[in-house]
Amino acid sequence: MERIPILKMGDFLLVSIQVxxxxxxxMSLQDHLTDRVVKHHARGVLLDISTLEMVDSFIGRLLGxxxxxxxxxxxxTVVVGMRxxxxxxxxxxxxSLGKLRTALxxxxxxxxxxxxxxxxxxxxxxxxxAD
Amino acid sequence: xxxxxxxxxxxxxxxxxxALVKDWQREQKAAxxxxxxxxxxxxxxSESVEFLELLLAAVDDGASADISAEPWAxxxxxxxxxxxxxxxxxxxxxETAAFVFSLKQPAFAxxxxxxxxxxxxxxxxxxxxxxxDKLGLYTTEVFQLSREDIIRRQQAEMLELSTPVVQLWEGIxxxxxxxxxxxxxxxxxxxxxxxxxxxxxxGVAIIDITGVPTVDTQVAQHLIKTVSAARLMGAQxxxxxxxxxxxxxxxxxxxxxEGVVTTASLADALAHAFRLRNLHVSQxxxxx
Numbered sequence: 480m481e482r483i484p485i486l487k488m489g490d491f492l493l494v495s496i497q498v499x500x501x502x503x504x505x506m507s508l509q510d511h512l513t514d515r516v517v518k519h520h521a522r523g524v525l526l527d528i529s530t531l532e533m534v535d536s537f538i539g540r541l542l543g544x545x546x547x548x549x550x551x552x553x554x555x556t557v558v559v560g561m562r563x564x565x566x567x568x569x570x571x572x573x574x575s576l577g578k579l580r581t582a583l584x585x586x587x588x589x590x591x592x593x594x595x596x597x598x599x600x601x602x603x604x605x606x607x608x609a610d
Numbered sequence: 611x612x613x614x615x616x617x618x619x620x621x622x623x624x625x626x627x628x629a630l631v632k633d634w635q636r637e638q639k640a641a642x643x644x645x646x647x648x649x650x651x652x653x654x655x656s657e658s659v660e661f662l663e664l665l666l667a668a669v670d671d672g673a674s675a676d677i678s679a680e681p682w683a684x685x686x687x688x689x690x691x692x693x694x695x696x697x698x699x700x701x702x703x704x705e706t707a708a709f710v711f712s713l714k715q716p717a718f719a720x721x722x723x724x725x726x727x728x729x730x731x732x733x734x735x736x737x738x739x740x741x742x743d744k745l746g747l748y749t750t751e752v753f754q755l756s757r758e759d760i761i762r763r764q765q766a767e768m769l770e771l772s773t774p775v776v777q778l779w780e781g782i783x784x785x786x787x788x789x790x791x792x793x794x795x796x797x798x799x800x801x802x803x804x805x806x807x808x809x810x811x812x813g814v815a816i817i818d819i820t821g822v823p824t825v826d827t828q829v830a831q832h833l834i835k836t837v838s839a840a841r842l843m844g845a846q847x848x849x850x851x852x853x854x855x856x857x858x859x860x861x862x863x864x865x866x867x868e869g870v871v872t873t874a875s876l877a878d879a880l881a882h883a884f885r886l887r888n889l890h891v892s893q894x895x896x897x898x
Binding site for chain 1: 804842
């Protein structure tokens with residue numbers, strides 16, 4: 480079965496979705512990703528969806544639940560490169576995903592992950608300051 | 611329909627076409643619809659001659675009274691061009707249609723002089739009348755369509771012009787909104803802003819609503835949607851330019867921009883954006 484590759488980069492996991500997501504693929508991504516987070520003791524996950532052109536409510540909710548799951552496992556998830564059309568669709572579906580962390584591109588996303596994981600080791604105060 | 615006799619009147623008209631054009635032109639000029647300020651005599655004459663030629667050619671091709679049929683295509687095209695050009699020149703629909711309808715009078719006179727048999731005359735006049743009526747209505751229809759085209763184009767231009775996305779600083783975009791926000795405009799604004807964020811790679815966007823006269827629940831909803839969509843893409847939004855009276859009505863309506871940074875002026879928003887980007891503005895030390 481087709482699988483979305485999960486790459487390990489230091490403390491972080493990098494997932495780039497390059498194919499059309501169907502529900503089964505999305506579920507398998509969720510399962511594998513949580514397994515890998517535990518296996519590699521990852522502290523951050525970068526989810527690149529810049530080539531994703533279509534989302535439905537299922538995929539949208541899944542993005543939110545992946546972030547929640549990895550946070551429970553001690554890894555922050557940053558979703559990067561969401562297209563305007565995808566963002567509009569999610570908002571129209573009523574999925575604002577308030578707690579999801581996002582960034583414009585992979586570079587900014589990596590910076591954000593770096594600062595998030597630093598902040599969590601140095602104490603919660605720093606994140607406040609950045610706001 | 612008196613299709614078999616369709617040729618007879620055409621023959622009569624063709625025989626005396628020069629005199630007919632002259633009469634027709636006099637008729638057009640005498641009519642209240644004549645606009646010497648918009649068209650010269652020679653233009654009118656060449657148009658009249660060309661239309662008559664096309665009309666007779668169509669009948670020669672065996673055209674029936676159904677003007678949507680193939681033989682009428684050149685005539686339709688010609689009338690369409692005339693209608694469109696007159697619509698842009700500022701003619702009224704009546705004046706445009708009168709171009710075709712004013713042919714009736716001189717043509718009837720010609721037919722009357724030519725055909726002595728009253729029944730035949732009536733048949734010819736009728737079949738001619740049917741076609742001229744349809745062609746006349748066709749000009750009005752095209753006239754209307756071209757006017758609608760103009761209106762649509764202007765609307766689209768206004769939409770485009772009214773939602774400029776400008777870059778204030780590297781990584782900081784601004785969207786100054788002027789005028790009432792309806793659903794359609796809000797949609798365009800949202801798309802423009804999000805596309806601007808992608809194109810410029812900006813992490814901060816300021817939506818300035820100083821020029822928006824009223825903010826009701828619907829407008830607030832549109833703004834919140836835009837902010838949420840931008841956030842999903844990884845950009846932060848600031849809403850600025852909230853006037854005191856808008857703040858009062860919003861509070862009374864129970865509208866709140868929860869979770870969105872709002873400021874009273876664009877300057878405050880820019881200062882906030884600088885803080886978000888870790889930029890510092892300072893006055894240079896004076897040299898004295």
